[in-house]
Amino acid sequence: MATHSPAAANFSVAHGAGRKMSRADALRRGQAKHTVAELRRTAVGSIVVCGDRQLLFEEAPTAYKRIEQVVGDLVTHDLATPVLTTVPVITYKTADQPQRRVRR
Numbered sequence: 001m002a003t004h005s006p007a008a009a010n011f012s013v014a015h016g017a018g019r020k021m022s023r024a025d026a027l028r029r030g031q032a033k034h035t036v037a038e039l040r041r042t043a044v045g046s047i048v049v050c051g052d053r054q055l056l057f058e059e060a061p062t063a064y065k066r067i068e069q070v071v072g073d074l075v076t077h078d079l080a081t082p083v084l085t086t087v088p089v090i091t092y093k094t095a096d097q098p099q100r101r102v103r104r
Helices: 023-033 053-058 067-076
Strands: 047-049 090-092
Touching (some): 023 053
Parallel strands (some): 047 090
């Protein structure tokens, strides 16, 4: 596989795994595959805090690419060198809130 220089990638790499399905697909598939209780704990045992049931399904782990594959691709292309692995203890998910307009 060809490698790339960091400059060719604008000295940038993925900040996460990236979605593999739309939010609508994740919601539809997630509701058929998972329960809310299942989505409140991750595969590594961490806790997921989310007060929005729809968002919980939209953000299900199955909606995202496998991080191991993404990191592996970055390493293969000489764009990143892993130095450690972290495990989340708590994940907090919240929907974006619209910006409030300041009255002058």
